[in-house]
Amino acid sequence: MEKQPIIVVENLVKKFGNFVANDNLTFRVKKGEIFGFLGANGAGKTTAIKILCGLSSPTSGKVTVAGFDVYRETNKIKQNIGYMSQKFSLYENLTVKENIRFYAGIYGLNKKVIDERMEELLSGLNIQELKNTLIASLPLGWKQKLAFSIAIFHKPKIVFLDEPTGGVDPIARRQFWDMIYDAARNGITVFVTTHYMDEAEYCDRVSIMVDGRIEALDTPAALKKAFAAENMDGVFLKLARKKSN
């Protein structure tokens, strides 16, 4: 059975003055899949993610996220998604517990639910003892895992991860992906960007943007076959190098 789409993008165009950042994007993300959104620096990924998160309106085209329209229903979109990036994740001078309560509060969860899920979260990560520890004193790998847990604390339909593993050590990076798989198994759709090409292989499907357009979209296995490449690094190089010349 074909899974329902949870993100539908049709002919999305976004211009800044004369510059076309997103040039007629069309794609669908299925419910519960791990969707890798790849592209070179400046290819237009961030612009597209902002639109999908309801932070920016398209110039033209039709986009719905979790069934809501990106022009008119941005608040509903925000309630139904989670977001995390490497650059902005948690408040360093708040404790683990304070960060959780802060984010959960923003999403309007009541105290009872917050307390229950907080226990689940802490025992899931096996860090009950660190509840009152300042974020600043945690190793980066743990911060990122915690940031991800908090991004899905309100049980969003989709979670957007913008280079979530940048700079994290290789073991923590892989543990992070175990968490992504868990979330996907629990029905959360994962929309993720990364510069690590081995992580592209962990996705169910991958799109590759070049100069504002989606030049390829398929499973990693199919892309490797189509581009006669040994790994995703090879696929990416073949596609993205075209542009720089």
Place this chain on the structure above:
Amino acid sequence: MSSPSIRVESVSKSYGETKAVNNISLTVEKGELYGLIGPDGAGKTTLFRMLTSLLVPDSGKAEVEGFDIVNDYKNLRRILGYMPGRFSLYHDLTVEENLAFFATIFGTTIKDNYDLIRDIYIQIEPFKNRKAGKLSGGMKQKLALSCALIHKPEVLFLDEPTTGVDAVSRKEFWEMLKTLQKKGITIMVSTPYMDEAALCDHVALIQKGNILSIDTPEKIRSQYKFPLMRIRTDNMYILPVDLRSFPGSESAYRFGDSVHFSTKEELQHPGLRNFLESKGHHQIEIEKIEPDIEDCFMAFLRNEKREWRNNRL
């Protein structure tokens, strides 16, 4: 044998309670491309800032091209180029103005040293009147490298030049480094990308202020002490979890479309295959492989992590 380009002896630096760099010693020969490989928080930037005379160590001693990093800092600064992790460019100056500014500070001109930067600068020269703040990440990186080179340094320090940079630009950047190395410049570069380690002559694997290992990439790989296999099945989601429950399992990590699995001792494939079948896996492919730097780094990290947790909890 000629004297080394960089000599670091038992250097330490703490910020309050945090030991950013903990008793590190290393030697970089002239003309080497030397990699500091480690994740965020390893101490790479602190070490760079000491070697470029911007920070004074708490203890220990270091020399670059014979200049003591504390006492001879004025001479030192003339012969080194430094590209910090966060771009050092002036965003409200144009490409050309940035370059001219750095040249002037070092008492030279773009024209005098154009040869050295030409291959790199030529790629951004068409945009020389654009403000640096308006450049793409890849172009900023090329400009920053040009600025670090404009006074013909003998030693180049590059702090995470490829972080957040896409795979294509990363590859191009390493090609530029190889070209610079051929011109006789000693290069010390830090990176969190393990695959870049293979491109260095020597690497220091570094984590939380400590050096885990220093050697050539080949030697580091040859020290890996566990039998290692690449495994694929029809259920890659659960494969690492299942492998970790195999008796004698040392580690199981995802690597692209496979899992790298190591065991404490040599084992027979049929046993493993039967185990995976009993867990419901099909289309099982098992292949013995040689470790790469990332396998090695994770083997070192496993011990470190166990210690951190044991101390903390």
